[in-house]
Structures are given as C-alpha cells and as structure tokens.
Amino acid sequence: MTGYYDIVLGLIPLSLAGVSGALTVAGVELTLAITVAATIAVLFMGHALFVRAPTDPTPTEQSSSHTDIASVNAD
Template sequence: MVQYYDYVLGVIPLVLVGLTALLTLAGLELTAAIPAGAGVAALIIGHALFINVPTHPTAESADTSQRVNTE
C-alpha cells in the first residue's frame, strides 16, 4: 500500500527535474532555474518532515490493529 512518504519520495526528483526543465524552456537561465527547482523540492521535504510529522505506531495502536473479531 502506497503511503504519503512514498509519494513524497517520488515527487522530490520529479519537481526538481521537471520544474528546472520547465523554467529553462520558459527562458530562465539554467543557473536560476536549478535553485528554483531545488527550493520547491526543499519545501516539499520540509512539509514532510515538519508539517506532516512522521510518527511511530504506539503500543495501543499496534495492539488494536492486530485484534481479530471472534464473534
């Protein structure tokens, strides 16, 4: 099952390369397009690390997810 962080790891290189290429094709110099693409990729990484914080499952959530309905 694909989760949020799997999408983040896939989007980072796509944004870096895709946005850099798009800005270069739009007429921006490569030396300006690369930092712009890297900045957006850094914002995505920051969102994944600080806004949508990765958490470890607690003992309670792991225990309730393994229960089987015996009724």
C-alpha cells in the first residue's frame, strides 16, 4: 500500500528531473531551471515535514467499566 510519504519520496526526484528538463527544453537557462525544480522539491519536503507531519499513533483507551483483571481480596 502506497502511503503519502512514499508518494512524496517519489515526487522529489521526479520534480528535480522533470521540471528542470521541461524548463530547459522550453528555453530557460539550466541554472534557473535547476533552481526552480529544487524549490519545488523543497516545497514537497516542507509540506511532508511541517504541514502533514508524521505522528506517533495514539493508543485507544479501553473502557473502564469492564476489566479482565481478577479482583484481589485483601482480607
């Protein structure tokens, strides 16, 4: 199953190669094309790190009305 972060990892080199290649073919200088492509790759990484940050899964709480632990009689 492909997750969000797998897609981001695929988009980083795709944006670097694809955008810089497309801009170079369109007539933009290579240094400017690489700069624009790298900026797009950094935006993908920034979104993955800060907007949709990875989090630890939160444990679900068990209902306290029914317990499976045997009661201890201290008498």
